[in-house]
C-alpha cells in the first residue's frame with residue numbers, strides 16, 4: 001500500500017468530469033481504437049460507393065469492359081476486407097484499454113479503501129464497496145470497449161456517405177437528409193426531460209432495492225410477530241410507485257420515440273428516396289442513373305440514428321458509474337504520518353477528546369482517560385452513550401475532532417498504521433472471518449506464526465477441539481466447507497488476538513447471542529486474553545466487569561463517573577442505579593444464570 005502514490009485522489013483531478021477522470025491513462029489507447037474504428041467505418045462505406053460506380057458504368061449505355069470494372073471490384077473487396085481488419089483491431093485495442101482501465105481502477109479503489117478510515121468503511125458496508133469495485137467498474141466496460149466504438153461508427157459512416165451523395169447531386173442528397181432530420185427532431189422530443197426522468201428512475205430503483213433489502217432482513221422478525229403479510233408492504237408500495245412512474249414516462253415518449261425509429265428505418269428511407277427520386281427524375285431535375293447511389297447509400301445516412309437511443313443509455317449508465325467511482329476515490333483517507341513514531345509502552349492516554357461523525361454534533365465530549373499498562377478498564381453506559389465510538393478512536397477507525405489519543409506516549413496519528421496494530425489488537429462483536437483456512441484466519445495478525453503457535457492460541461481460546469472436529473481441521477476453508485456459529489467465530493477471533501499478542505486489546509464484550517456453555521468458553525478465553533495486557537472492554541453486562549481495575553461510566557458522550565466497582569456502588573450514582581437495574585446485588589448476579597467468570601478473574605496483570 002505504501003508503494004502507491006501519496007493519494008490516489010491526487011491523480012484524479014477533482015475539477016474534471018468523472019468520465020475523463022476514470023479514463024485517465026488510457027485516453028491515448030482509446031483514441032487509437034477510435035481512430036481505427038473510424039477508418040474501418042469509412043472503409044466500410046467504400047464498397048457501397050464502388051458498387052454505385054459499377055452500377056453507373058453498367059447502366060451507362062456503353063458496353064462495360066472488364067478493364068473498367070475490375071479495379072472497382074478490387075477496390076470494393078479490398079475496402080471491405082480493410083473495414084473488417086480495422087474493426088477487429090479497433091475492438092482489440094479498445095478491449096486492451098478497457099482491461100488496463102479496469103485493473104487500474106480496481107487497484108486504485110482497493111488502495112484507496114485501504115487508506116480510508118475503518119469506521120467509514122464499516123459504515124459504507126460491503127454492499128456499497130462491492131458495487132463500486134465490481135459492478136460500476138464492469139459498467140464502464142460496455143462504455144469503453146463497445147459503446148464509444150459504436151458511436152464512432154454511427155458518426156463517421158453516415159458522414160462519408162452524405163459527402164459522397166452531395167458530390168453526385170445535391171438535390172437528392174438533400175432528400176436523403178430529410179429522414180435523418182425528422183429522426184433527430186422526434187428523438188429529441190422523446191428525450192425531453194430524460195435527465196430528470198433518469199434521475200427519478202435511479203431513485204425509484206434505489207427505493208425498490210432498499211425496500212427489498214429491508215424486507216429480506218426483517219422478514220424473520222416481522223413474521224415472528226405474525227405480521228408476515230404486511231412485511232412486504234413497503235416493497236410493494238415501492239414497486240407500485242415505480243410501475244406508475246415508468247408507465248407515465250413510457251406513455252409520454254412512446255409516440256415520438258416510435259416515430260423516430262420508424263422514419264429512420266432503412267425500408268422507410270428507401271421508399272422515401274425512391275418516391276422522391278422518381279419524382280425528381282420525372283421532373284427532369286436529376287438524371288436517372290444518379291438514383292442508384294441514393295438508393296444504395298441513402299439508408300446508410302439515417303439508419304444508425306435508430307441505435308442512438310440505446311447507445312445514449314449506455315453512455316449515461318457509464319457516466320453514473322464513473323461518478324460513483326470518483327466519489328469513492330474522493331472520500332477522505334486517514335493521513336499517514338510523514339515521520340512515524342513508535343509507541344514506548346502499553347500506556348493509553350486520551351486528553352480533551354471530542355468526536356463528531358457529522359461535523360455538527362459531538363458524540364464524545366472532552367474525554368480525559370488513562371489506561372495504565374496491564375490494567376483492565378471497562379466502559380459502561382446506556383446505549384448510544386459513545387462506548388463503541390471511544391474504543392474506535394483508540395483503534396483509529398476515525399480521527400478525533402479535538403484532543404489527542406496517545407499510545408505509549410505517541411499520538412496515534414503519528415504512528416504508522418502497521419505499527420499501531422502491532423500494539424493495539426481488538427475483538428469486536430461483529431467478527432469478520434476470511435474465506436480461507438482456519439489456520440490462516442488465526443494467523444492474520446502474525447502471518448509468520450508456526451502451526452504449533454496457531455494451535456497454542458486456539459487451545460487458549462477454547463476453540464481447538466471445535467477446529468479438530470472440522471472436516472480438514474486447521475486446513476478447513478471457512479465459508480466454503482463450513483460456517484462457524486457466532487460464539488465459535490468469536491473464540492476464533494480471540495485466538496487471532498492471542499496470537500497477534502498485542503500489549504493493548506480493545507474488546508467489545510458480547511456474549512448475548514451465545515448459549516451458556518459457549519458463553520462460559522468465551523469468558524474463559526477472554527480471561528486468558530486479558531492476562532497481562534492493557535484491556536479496554538466495552539461491557540454490556542456489569543456482572544462481567546465488577547473486578548475491573550477501573551470502570552468508566554459514559555453518559556451522553558461524557559464521562560459521568562469512574563472508579564472501582566465498590567467505590568461506584570458506594571457513590572450510589574449512575575453506576576449503582578445501572579447495577580441494580582440489571583438485577584444485581586453487591587456480590588454479583590442475582591438473576592443471571594450465566595457464567596460468573598469475569599474478565600479479570602484469571603488475569604495476572606503486568
Ligand SMILES: Nc1ncnc2c1ncn2[C@@H]1O[C@H](COP(=O)(O)OP(=O)(O)OP(=O)(O)O)[C@@H](O)[C@H]1O
Pocket residue numbers: 123357358363381382383384385386387388389390
Ligand atoms: N457511523 C456512525 N455515523 C453516525 N453516527 C453514529 C455512527 N456510529 C454511531 N453513531 C452515533 O454516535 C452515538 C454513539 O454511538 P456508539 O455506538 O458509540 O454508542 P454505544 O454506547 O457504543 O452504544 P451501544 O451500547 O448501543 O453499542 C450514537 O448517537 C450513535 O447514533
